[in-house]
Amino acid sequence: MASLTSIEPATGETLWTGAAGDPDEAVSAARAAWAGWAAKPFAVRVETLRRFANLARAQIEPFADLIARETGKPLWEARTEIEAMIKKVDISVSAYAERTAQRRQEGAMGARIAVRHKPHGVLAVLGPYNFPAHLPNGHIVPALIAGNAIVFKPSEKTPATGEMLVRLYHEAGVPADVVRCVQGGPEIGKALAAHPGLDGLLFTGSARAGLALHKQFAETPNRILALEMGGNNPLVVWDAADIHAAATIAVQSAYLSAGQRCTCARRLIVRDGEHEALVEAIVRLADRLIVDHPHASPAPFMGPVIDNDAADALQEAFLDLMGKGGRAIRRLDRKDPDRPFLTPALIDVTDVQRRSDSELFGPVLQLIRVADFDAAIAEANATRYGLSAALVGGSPELYDRFWANVRAGVINRNNPTNGAPSNAPFGGIGLSGNHRPSAYYAADYSAYPVTSSEAENARATIGIGLADPAAAANIEG
Numbered sequence: 033m034a035s036l037t038s039i040e041p042a043t044g045e046t047l048w049t050g051a052a053g054d055p056d057e058a059v060s061a062a063r064a065a066w067a068g069w070a071a072k073p074f075a076v077r078v079e080t081l082r083r084f085a086n087l088a089r090a091q092i093e094p095f096a097d098l099i100a101r102e103t104g105k106p107l108w109e110a111r112t113e114i115e116a117m118i119k120k121v122d123i124s125v126s127a128y129a130e131r132t133a134q135r136r137q138e139g140a141m142g143a144r145i146a147v148r149h150k151p152h153g154v155l156a157v158l159g160p161y162n163f164p165a166h167l168p169n170g171h172i173v174p175a176l177i178a179g180n181a182i183v184f185k186p187s188e189k190t191p192a193t194g195e196m197l198v199r200l201y202h203e204a205g206v207p208a209d210v211v212r213c214v215q216g217g218p219e220i221g222k223a224l225a226a227h228p229g230l231d232g233l234l235f236t237g238s239a240r241a242g243l244a245l246h247k248q249f250a251e252t253p254n255r256i257l258a259l260e261m262g263g264n265n266p267l268v269v270w271d272a273a274d275i276h277a278a279a280t281i282a283v284q285s286a287y288l289s290a291g292q293r294c295t296c297a298r299r300l301i302v303r304d305g306e307h308e309a310l311v312e313a314i315v316r317l318a319d320r321l322i323v324d325h326p327h328a329s330p331a332p333f334m335g336p337v338i339d340n341d342a343a344d345a346l347q348e349a350f351l352d353l354m355g356k357g358g359r360a361i362r363r364l365d366r367k368d369p370d371r372p373f374l375t376p377a378l379i380d381v382t383d384v385q386r387r388s389d390s391e392l393f394g395p396v397l398q399l400i401r402v403a404d405f406d407a408a409i410a411e412a413n414a415t416r417y418g419l420s421a422a423l424v425g426g427s428p429e430l431y432d433r434f435w436a437n438v439r440a441g442v443i444n445r446n447n448p449t450n451g452a453p454s455n456a457p458f459g460g461i462g463l464s465g466n467h468r469p470s471a472y473y474a475a476d477y478s479a480y481p482v483t484s485s486e487a488e489n490a491r492a493t494i495g496i497g498l499a500d501p502a503a504a505a506n507i508e509g
Contacts, residue, residue: 036215038191041104041336041372042325048102048192053214055183059229062154062181065209070151070179077177078125084173084204085121088114095196099165100326102190104335104372105289107326116454117166123455123472124174131475132178143487149479151179152256153231156224160236161338162292164190165197170454170470171234171258172201172211178478180231181210185224187237188217189338232256234477236470239391239417239463246466258468258477260294262391263419263460265449266412267297268434269310270405272425277446279313281424282397285448287321287376290334291395294464295420295442295450298392301408304382304401311378311399315362318376323367336372337394343372346394350377353398357383364396389415405430409437419460420449441469 038048069077088095096110103110132149139145155175159168164187172182186194198213214224225233225245232255235245242261249257267285272278285297302310324332337343343366350364364377376395381387387398402408412421412434420442423434431445441460442452452458452471459469468477 036188036191038102040101041339050191050215052216052220055214055224055227058183058212058214059154059227061209062183062212063229065207066154066181069181069210080205081121081173081177084201085118087200087204088118098196099193102192104326106332106335108331113163113166117169120169120173124177127472127475128177132479139485143485146484146486148482150482151479154181154229156230156233157182157184158221158235159186159194161187161189164193167236170474174474175478183212183214185214185221191215234258236260238262256477259466260459260470261464262294263464264298264389264391264415264417265295265420266299266301267422267449268301268408268412269424270303270426275309275313278310278424279317281448282314283317285450286397287334287395288450290337292337292393293450295452297397297449299398299400301400301402301411304403307401311361314378318362321376323373323375337374340372343374346392346396349392350396353379353381353384412438416463418462419464422447422449
C-alpha cells in the first residue's frame with residue numbers, strides 16, 4: 033500500500049507518515065452505517081456534534097500547534113481556525129433550523145402540505161490544505177447534522193490535521209464508520225469521486241480540480257455536487273479619504289495567510305495618476321510585515337507557503353509577469369532557497385498584454401491602473417472567476433454602482449476581500465463555484481426537500497370527464 037508523508041514547510045522536518053486509504057472499503061463501511069445514523073433523532077445528532085465542539089475546545093492548543101506546523105501558518109492564525117471550526121456547530125444548527133426546518137400549511141380538501149428534508153446518504157468531502165480543519169469541517173458538520181455519512185479525504189499536504197479532526201468526531205460519539213478518513217494523493221481523490229456508492233461530493237479546492245469533478249458528475253444528476261473553488265479577486269481603491277486605512281486593507285486582503293486564501297485580493301485596481309501615495313503606503317507597511325516560522329517571537333504576520341513546489345511556481349509566475357512588461361514595485365523574494373518563505377510582492381501589470389486569468393495562490397498583488405470608474409468595474413470583471421471583490425473609498429452611491437455591476441458572491445465595502453462571516457452564505461460564480469454556496473447555506477446541499485400532501489382519511493372525487501352511470505349501462509347492454 034502506498035505511503036504518505038507530511039513535511040513541515042517551515043523546517044523541512046517530517047511531521048507525519050501513514051498509508052494511503054482504500055476508498056472502496058471506506059465507502060462500503062459508510063453505506064452500511066448510514067441508515068443507523070440517519071435514524072437517530074435530530075437532537076441526538078446535534079448533541080453529538082456539540083460534544084465534538086467541546087472536545088475541540090479542550091484540545092485547541094495541541095490542535096492549533098499541529099495545524100501551524102503542518103501548514104506553516106502562524107500559531108495565532110491556527111488558533112483562529114480552530115475557533116471558527118468550533119463555532120461552526122452552533123451556526124450549522126441554526127442554519128438547519130432556518131433553511132431546512134419542517135414546515136406545514138393547509139392544502140385543498142382539508143389536507144396538510146408538509147415540507148421535510150432527507151439526507152442524501154453517503155457524501156465524500158475533499159478538503160484543502162490552507163484551512164485543513166475549518167473548511168472540511170464546514171462541509172462535514174452540517175452534513176452530519178442532516179443525517180449523512182461522510183468519507184473524508186484530507187489534502188495530501190495536511191494528512192495529520194485531517195486525522196486529528198476525524199479522531200475528535202469519533203471521540204465525541206460519531207460512529208467510526210459514519211465518518212471515515214481516507215488518506216492519499218490525487219489518485220485516491222479521483223477514485224473516491226468516481227465511486228458508485230457515493231450520493232454526492234462536497235469539494236473545496238482549485239478551479240482545475242473543480243472543473244474535472246464537474247465534468248465527471250455531468251452524467252450523474254442523481255448525485256449532489258457542491259464546488260467551492262478559488263478566485264482572481266479584485267480590490268478597487270477609489271477616492272479613499274484615509275490612505276493608511278486603504279493600504280492596511282490592501283495588505284490584509286493580499287497577504288493574510290501568505291496569500292493562501294481563496295478570497296485574497298489578487299488584483300489592486302486604482303485610478304491612474306492618483307495611486308502613488310497608496311502604493312507608497314502599501315510598500316511601507318509590507319516592509320514591516322514579519323515573515324517567519326509559526327512559533328516565532330515576535331509573532332509573524334505570515335509564514336511560508338505550503339511547500340517548495342508552490343513557492344517555485346509563484347516565483348516563476350512573478351518572473352513571467354515581469355518578462356511580459358510588469359514592473360516590480362516590491363519583489364517576490366525567497367528568504368531561504370531550501371524553504372518556501374516568500375516576501376509579500378507588488379507588481380504593476382498595467383502594461384502587460386493578455387494577462388493570465390489565473391489564481392496566484394500566494395503573496396502576490398498585481399497593480400492595475402485605470403482611467404475612470406467604468407474602467408475599474410470592467411477590469412474587476414475581467415476574470416472567469418467570481419468569488420470576492422471589495423471597494424475601498426468612494427461614496428455610498430459609488431458602492432451601490434460597484435455592488436450592482438461587479439460579478440462576485442462576496443462583495444465588501446471598506447473591508448478586505450477576505451472578510452467573509454460564517455453566519456452568512458459563502459460562495460462564488462464562474463470558476464469560483466457551482467451556485468451551491470457554503471457556510472450558512474451548507475444546509476441547502478446537505479439534505480433535499482420532500483413535499484407531502486397529507487390527509488387523515490382518504491377522500492377523493494372525479495368531478496369532470498365521467499359518463500352518466502345510466503348512459504354507461506345502456507352502452508354496455
